[in-house]
Amino acid sequence: MKLASALTLAVATTAACSSWETGTPTGREGERACLDTVEALARAAERCGLEYQRAYDRALADVAAGDCKNVATIRDESQLRSVCLPALSTEDCRKVEANDHDPSCSKQLQRPL
Numbered sequence: 001m002k003l004a005s006a007l008t009l010a011v012a013t014t015a016a017c018s019s020w021e022t023g024t025p026t027g028r029e030g031e032r033a034c035l036d037t038v039e040a041l042a043r044a045a046e047r048c049g050l051e052y053q054r055a056y057d058r059a060l061a062d063v064a065a066g067d068c069k070n071v072a073t074i075r076d077e078s079q080l081r082s083v084c085l086p087a088l089s090t091e092d093c094r095k096v097e098a099n100d101h102d103p104s105c106s107k108q109l110q111r112p113l
Contacts, residue, residue, distance in 0.1 A: 048093035087105070
């Protein structure tokens with residue numbers, strides 16, 4: 001009986017100390033979205049036979065002027081994550097090589113003027 005009480009207390013204590021994403025903005029959503037987008041673009045290029053690092057560097061220069069900290073906001077994060085990024089993983093290689101991506105990806109990452 002004491003073991004059960006100790007386990008219950010341990011579980012309750014652990015649950016009380018745990019944290020979870022509350023949806024509170026951190027101010028770094030643009031940077032995170034940028035990193036995810038650059039990674040997806042580089043993986044798409046790699047899937048199509050291009051060099052990953054070169055594609056990563058090119059994407060970073062194109063979408064964030066070389067640094068994801070330059071991205072201030074996201075046009076539509078839901079669309080970016082649910083449509084654009086998944087589309088990049090299956091996009092035709094001719095489109096990947098031409099940098100002609102799904103329209104949902106267009107102008108998603110916003111930089112200050």
